[in-house]
Amino acid sequence: RQFGTNSLHVFEDTGSTTVMELSRKLRAFIRWMRENGIEYSDALAFYEGDKTVAADIGVKALYDLKEGDLIATIPKEACLTVKTSQAAAIIDEAELGGDLGLAVAVMYERSKQQSSKWYGYLQLLPFRQSLPIVWSLIEIDSLLAGTELHKAIKEDRSLIQQDWRECYGILKDLYGEKFLENWFTLEHFLAAKTLVASRAFQVDDIHGFGMVPLADLFNHKTAAEDVHFTSVFDDSNSEEADLSSSPIRNKHDTGQFHGKEADLHLNGSEEAVSSSQNGVENSTGSPSDWEGNTDILEMILVKDVAKGHEIFNTYGMLSNSALLHRYGFTEPNNPFDIVNVELATVSDICCQSFTQRHFRRRVNIWRKTGCEPCSSEGSEYFEITADGRPQAELLMLLYIIHLPDPACSNLLFEDDLVGKATHDVVAENENKLNAVGRVARVLGWSKGLCSQRMLVEDNNGNISAKPGKRKRQTRSSKLTKHETEMLSTTNRKQKKNPSKEPAAQILGELDCWLLTIPVCRCLMSLLLERNSLYPQEEEGSMTKSVQMGSGKNLKDSVDYERTKLENINCEQDPKLFHALSLRLSERTILHKCWCLISERLKSLI
Numbered sequence: 001r002q003f004g005t006n007s008l009h010v011f012e013d014t015g016s017t018t019v020m021e022l023s024r025k026l027r028a029f030i031r032w033m034r035e036n037g038i039e040y041s042d043a044l045a046f047y048e049g050d051k052t053v054a055a056d057i058g059v060k061a062l063y064d065l066k067e068g069d070l071i072a073t074i075p076k077e078a079c080l081t082v083k084t085s086q087a088a089a090i091i092d093e094a095e096l097g098g099d100l101g102l103a104v105a106v107m108y109e110r111s112k113q114q115s116s117k118w119y120g121y122l123q124l125l126p127f128r129q130s131l132p133i134v135w136s137l138i139e140i141d142s143l144l145a146g147t148e149l150h151k152a153i154k155e156d157r158s159l160i161q162q163d164w165r166e167c168y169g170i171l172k173d174l175y176g177e178k179f180l181e182n183w184f185t186l187e188h189f190l191a192a193k194t195l196v197a198s199r200a201f202q203v204d205d206i207h208g209f210g211m212v213p214l215a216d217l218f219n220h221k222t223a224a225e226d227v228h229f230t231s232v233f234d235d236s237n238s239e240e241a242d243l244s245s246s247p248i249r250n251k252h253d254t255g256q257f258h259g260k261e262a263d264l265h266l267n268g269s270e271e272a273v274s275s276s277q278n279g280v281e282n283s284t285g286s287p288s289d290w291e292g293n294t295d296i297l298e299m300i301l302v303k304d305v306a307k308g309h310e311i312f313n314t315y316g317m318l319s320n321s322a323l324l325h326r327y328g329f330t331e332p333n334n335p336f337d338i339v340n341v342e343l344a345t346v347s348d349i350c351c352q353s354f355t356q357r358h359f360r361r362r363v364n365i366w367r368k369t370g371c372e373p374c375s376s377e378g379s380e381y382f383e384i385t386a387d388g389r390p391q392a393e394l395l396m397l398l399y400i401i402h403l404p405d406p407a408c409s410n411l412l413f414e415d416d417l418v419g420k421a422t423h424d425v426v427a428e429n430e431n432k433l434n435a436v437g438r439v440a441r442v443l444g445w446s447k448g449l450c451s452q453r454m455l456v457e458d459n460n461g462n463i464s465a466k467p468g469k470r471k472r473q474t475r476s477s478k479l480t481k482h483e484t485e486m487l488s489t490t491n492r493k494q495k496k497n498p499s500k501e502p503a504a505q506i507l508g509e510l511d512c513w514l515l516t517i518p519v520c521r522c523l524m525s526l527l528l529e530r531n532s533l534y535p536q537e538e539e540g541s542m543t544k545s546v547q548m549g550s551g552k553n554l555k556d557s558v559d560y561e562r563t564k565l566e567n568i569n570c571e572q573d574p575k576l577f578h579a580l581s582l583r584l585s586e587r588t589i590l591h592k593c594w595c596l597i598s599e600r601l602k603s604l605i
């Protein structure tokens with residue numbers, strides 16, 4: 001397949017300085033791509049992204065594209081990595097690996113300005129991406145308080161400053177008089193870190209992470225699954241590409257891609273216009289020219305893309321806090337959202353009813369049985385997923401805390417809960433049970449033969465069981481399906497969430513067994529406590545008439561955040577918009593969880 005002649009397609013010049021400037025930069029970038037062997041289909045158009053989501057540039061299809069179409073090839077030599085950078089030797093000598101090395105490579109190439117091989121690419125990038133790590137401390141404290149990101153960003157900032165100080169010293173020694181101090185300031189370092197966080201791809205094992213020109217112009221859409229990028233494999237490797245995890249793949253690279261993956265979202269924007277002026281002539285050979293060539297990355301569509309639609313990448317199954325953390329934006333109704341409840345908060349709530357000694361002792365017993373919380377960077381926590389379902393380990397902990405002494409003591413004599421469980425009459429099912437299931441079995445749970453069955457309620461209110469599995473996710477602030485309720489493209493406000501209150505079918509049999517009356521009450525206190533971490537004072541007028549300690553607080557919090565978000569223009573104030581959007585999604589999860597638990601409680605009383 002030949003790419004043919006690439007016309008230059010950029011969005012229409014409206015006369016605005018910004019638009020004209022971006023247009024000029026795009027033309028320079030297109031020339032640079034041609035000079036550096038980057039080839040792409042003439043069906044691709046670069047256009048000003050949908051401003052309601054504040055994405056500056058995006059890529060759309062100028063005509064219908066088909067699944068399997070090769071839309072671009074990018075030589076690895078054109079990627080900016082620690083191996084290809086002119087600073088490779090210094091970065092190697094300074095032993096700066098990973099993101100840090102790449103940030104230094106970006107800074108170094110920027111310092112070289114027009115003499116850098118990547119000037120034509122770098123001039124297109126913003127100086128920095130507006131990620132929370134470059135927000136002011138006041139913004140971080142006022143916008144992110146209570147969210148999953150607040151602590152993480154503060155920690156990141158101090159670690160980055162530490163990294164910069166160390167790097168600065170090492171590089172100054174190594175560069176000697178060639179060291180261009182003005183280009184290695186903390187501001188430059190932070191800026192480079194934001195570009196690496198939001199744009200770098202894993203190129204291969206040798207190059208590691210790198211800036212991949214062109215590939216990094218595609219915007220993200222969560223799990224839209226219309227199309228994925230993929231690539232062919234070399235003859236010696238007949239494995240199928242893991243399309244769900246590999247956007248760009250070296251033909252010889254069988255490893256999982258750990259960065260961004262690709263998919264398509266259909267966006268009706270017609271901002272792109274075509275112009276043959278300064279067109280890029282990419283008269284290339286057929287793909288067979290490249291077969292077996294390990295030095296080239298390919299981008300192949302795996303689904304049809306209709307003319308005029310944006311071609312979206314997906315950066316992974318990420319919660320809103322992870323999206324905001326690494327890319328500076330959020331998505332409404334993100335199904336990969338999570339709220340975490342710290343073990344310390346569980347302690348605070350339980351110690352209102354029990355002694356600290358009792359709490360510590362029960363936590364120890366709970367740990368001994370093989371249960372554990374999630375942990376990350378020294379903190380221990382439990383997850384509540386987007387549907388409001390609390391992590392089973394948390395339910396088990398609350399259950400054990402509320403157990404009468406004799407029952408709990410029995411657990412102490414269960415040295416080998418796994419062993420015990422496998423001798424059960426339902427031994428063949430036991431290996432399917434996790435630690436929580438095994439402990440529950442020892443404690444007398446006998447109803448469910450499969451711990452992960454969902455209770456499904458039909459229209460008549462009859463409950464039946466259907467197999468299901470709780471999706472485990474990574475911590476929302478570190479990493480992370482999309483029911484599309486897009487931000488309105490016309491008024492740039494979020495639509496009112498029409499979703500109904502969550503129903504009890506989300507809880508599995510084991511969840512319900514663990515949710516005794518005291519466990520439900522304790523969990524509800526925990527939810528209120530977690531909700532109180534968000535700034536309350538602004539809500540004062542709204543909530544003072546509300547009975548404290550009730551689920552109405554949570555519902556009011558959600559309504560409050562939604563109303564606020566509706567009045568923010570994403571384009572004018574993206575930081576506030578995405579911070580509020582994060583708060584809304586987190587508080588919605590807390591409310592969903594509250595509804596689940598209170599429904600369960602009602603059924604018990």
Ligand SMILES: C[S@@+](CC[C@H](N)C(=O)[O-])C[C@H]1O[C@@H](n2cnc3c(N)ncnc32)[C@H](O)[C@@H]1O
Nearest residue numbers: 053054055056057198216217218219220327329
């Ligand atoms: C890899 S770049 C994608 C190209 C980018 N739009 C540009 O102008 O170069 C990633 C950045 O694009 C923006 N972005 C990507 N997808 C987005 C989305 N769905 N909503 C808002 N911003 C998005 C964010 O600023 C993110 O940090």
